[in-house]
Amino acid sequence: xxxxxxxxxxRYHPEHDWARVDGEEATFGITWYAxxxxxxxxxxxxxxxGATVTKDEPYTEVESVKAVSDVIAPLSGEITAVNxxxxxxPELINTDPYGExxxxxxxxxxxxxxxxLLDSAAYRDLLD
Amino acid sequence: MDxxxxxxxxxxxxxxxxxxARLVPFAGWEMPVQYEGVAAEHEAVRERAGMxxxxxxxxxxxxxxxxxxxxxxxxxxxxAKLEPGGAQYSCLCADDGGILDDLFSYLLGDGSYLxxxxxxxxxxxxxxxxxxxxxxxxxxxxxxxxxxxxxVQGPEARAAVAGLASAELPAxxxxxxxxxxxxxxxxCGTGYTGEDGVEIICAADDAPAIWRELLAAGVTPCGLGARxxxxxxxxxxxxxxxxxxxxxxxxxxxxxxxxxxTGFAGSEAVARARAEGTxxxxxxxxxxxxxxxxxxxxxxxxxxxxxxxxxxTFSPTLGIGIGMGYVxxxxxxxxxxxxxxxxxxxxxxxxxxxPLYDPTKKS
Numbered sequence: 001x002x003x004x005x006x007x008x009x010x011r012y013h014p015e016h017d018w019a020r021v022d023g024e025e026a027t028f029g030i031t032w033y034a035x036x037x038x039x040x041x042x043x044x045x046x047x048x049x050g051a052t053v054t055k056d057e058p059y060t061e062v063e064s065v066k067a068v069s070d071v072i073a074p075l076s077g078e079i080t081a082v083n084x085x086x087x088x089x090p091e092l093i094n095t096d097p098y099g100e101x102x103x104x105x106x107x108x109x110x111x112x113x114x115x116x117l118l119d120s121a122a123y124r125d126l127l128d
Numbered sequence: 129m130d131x132x133x134x135x136x137x138x139x140x141x142x143x144x145x146x147x148x149a150r151l152v153p154f155a156g157w158e159m160p161v162q163y164e165g166v167a168a169e170h171e172a173v174r175e176r177a178g179m180x181x182x183x184x185x186x187x188x189x190x191x192x193x194x195x196x197x198x199x200x201x202x203x204x205x206x207x208a209k210l211e212p213g214g215a216q217y218s219c220l221c222a223d224d225g226g227i228l229d230d231l232f233s234y235l236l237g238d239g240s241y242l243x244x245x246x247x248x249x250x251x252x253x254x255x256x257x258x259x260x261x262x263x264x265x266x267x268x269x270x271x272x273x274x275x276x277x278x279x280v281q282g283p284e285a286r287a288a289v290a291g292l293a294s295a296e297l298p299a300x301x302x303x304x305x306x307x308x309x310x311x312x313x314x315x316c317g318t319g320y321t322g323e324d325g326v327e328i329i330c331a332a333d334d335a336p337a338i339w340r341e342l343l344a345a346g347v348t349p350c351g352l353g354a355r356x357x358x359x360x361x362x363x364x365x366x367x368x369x370x371x372x373x374x375x376x377x378x379x380x381x382x383x384x385x386x387x388x389x390t391g392f393a394g395s396e397a398v399a400r401a402r403a404e405g406t407x408x409x410x411x412x413x414x415x416x417x418x419x420x421x422x423x424x425x426x427x428x429x430x431x432x433x434x435x436x437x438x439x440x441t442f443s444p445t446l447g448i449g450i451g452m453g454y455v456x457x458x459x460x461x462x463x464x465x466x467x468x469x470x471x472x473x474x475x476x477x478x479x480x481x482x483p484l485y486d487p488t489k490k491s
Contacts, residue, residue, distance in 0.1 A: 039162060039165055039166055039353065040165050040166055040167040040168075040444075042167075042420070042442045043418070043419075043420055043442070045418070061471075063420050063442070064166075064442075065166040065167060065170075065353065065357060065441060065442045065444065066161070066162075066166060066353050066441075068420070068422065068471070
C-alpha cells in the first residue's frame with residue numbers, strides 16, 4: 001500500500017497499532033505509518049494461541065531488513081487466532097496492513113479499554 | 129516534523145528529497161537511508177545498476193616530494209606498489225595497532241595521492257595524517273568540502289556510466305580523469321557492494337547534474353540501508369562496527385592489506401599480533417532458521433559466551449539472517465556451529481567462509 005491510510009472503522013493505539021473491534025472480539029495489527037517506518041518486513045513471529053495480551057504491553061515483534069520492533073497490544077485479552085499467512089509471507093504486513101497483514105485475533109477481557117484508544121482523526125493528528 | 133538541525137547536507141540533498149528519500153542522521157550528515165525500500169534497492173544493485181550518494185565521505189590530498197615516504201609511514205599497505213592510476217586499500221593504525229580507519233588511496237597522474245576516508249573519521253584521520261606528516265616534505269590537504277562522490281554499482285553500472293563518459297572507464301582498482309555528463313570527474317573502479325561498478329569523484333556543484341543524468345539512464349537511487357545489506361553479504365568491514373581502535377587488523381581479518389616491512393605507524397604491534405595470533409577473530413556466519421542477528425547480540429558456543437555480533441541483518445539475496453562478529457579464534461572456522469542470542473532467543477548459526485555471497489559466481 002503506497003499511500004498512507006487510516007480507516008475510519010478502526011481504533012488506534014499511539015504506539016502505531018490498530019484494533020478492529022466486533023463486540024468482545026478484536027483483530028490487531030500495525031498501522032500504515034508503522035509498516036512504512038519499518039520498511040520491508042521480513043519476519044513476523046506469531047505468538048501462541050491462548051496467550052494473554054495486556055494493553056500497552058508488547059505481544060510479538062516484527063522485523064524488517066533494517067530493524068526490529070515490538071508490537072504493542074492496543075487492548076487486553078486472550079489470543080484466539082494468529083495470522084499464519086503473515087508468518088509465511090511477512091510482506092503482507094507492508095502490502096495490506098489492515099487486511100491480510102493482520103496479526104492476531106483476541107477475545108477482549110475489558111472492552112471498556114476501548115474508550116482510551118484514538119479514532120482515525122485523532123491518530124492522524126498524532127502523526128502530524 | 130522538520131526540526132532545526134546541525135546536520136550537514138551534501139550537494140545532492142535536493143535530489144534526495146525530490147526522489148522521496150527517507151533522510152536520517154549519519155556521521156553528522158543528513159543522508160538517505162532508503163527511497164523505494166531496502167529490498168528493491170538491494171536487488172537493483174545485484175541485478176542491474178544502483179547509485180549511492182557517498183559525498184559525505186572525506187577526501188585527503190597528499191602531495192610534495194615526500195608524499196610516497198609519508199603515506200608509506202601513515203597507512204598499512206605497501207604504497208610503493210601503487211602505480212599511477214592505481215587504487216589501494218589500507219588501514220590507518222594507531223601506534224598500538226588499533227584500526228583508526230580503513231582507506232582507499234589513489235595515485236593520480238600528477239604524482240599526488242587522493243585518499244578517501246569514512247565520514248565519521250575524516251577529521252581524526254586528518255589529525256593523524258598531520259601528526260605523522262611532521263618532518264616529511266609533504267602537504268596534507270582536506271579537500272572533502274569541495275567534492276561530491278557518487279558510487280554507481282551493479283552488473284549494468286559500467287554501461288550506464290560509459291554512456292555518459294568522454295573516454296573509456298578505468299578497470300577495476302584503477303582510476304582515470306574523464307568527463308561524465310560533461311563534467312570533469314575522477315572515476316575509480318572501486319565500490320562497497322561486491323558488484324562491478326565505479327565511484328565518481330567530482331566537484332560538489334557538479335554532482336546534481338551527474339546524478340540526474342544517471343537517473344535518466346535508468347540507474348536506481350539507493351540509500352544507506354541497501355549499502356549496508358550489500359556490503360555485509362560480501363563481508364566488507366564497516367569501521368565502527370566490525371573494527372575500531374580496540375581491534376587490530378590481524379583479528380579483523382585485514383592482515384592482507386598490512387605490509388609490516390614498510391614500517392608503517394603501528395606495524396610493530398601488527399607484526400606481534402600476526403606472529404602470536406589473536407584471542408578472537410572476525411568471522412562471518414548465517415542463521416539458516418528463524419531469527420535475524422543484530423549488532424551487539426551475544427555469540428555462544430554450546431551455551432557459553434564466545435563472542436559478539438558486530439554487524440547483522442536479513443540478507444535480501446540469500447533470504448536468511450547473516451552477520452559478522454568476533455569469536456574465540458578456535459571457533460572461527462567455516463562449518464563450526466555456534467549460537468546467536470537474538471534478544472533472549474538462542475538461534476543456531478554456522479560460521480561460513482567469506483564472502484557469504486559471491487556476485488562473481490551468480491548463475
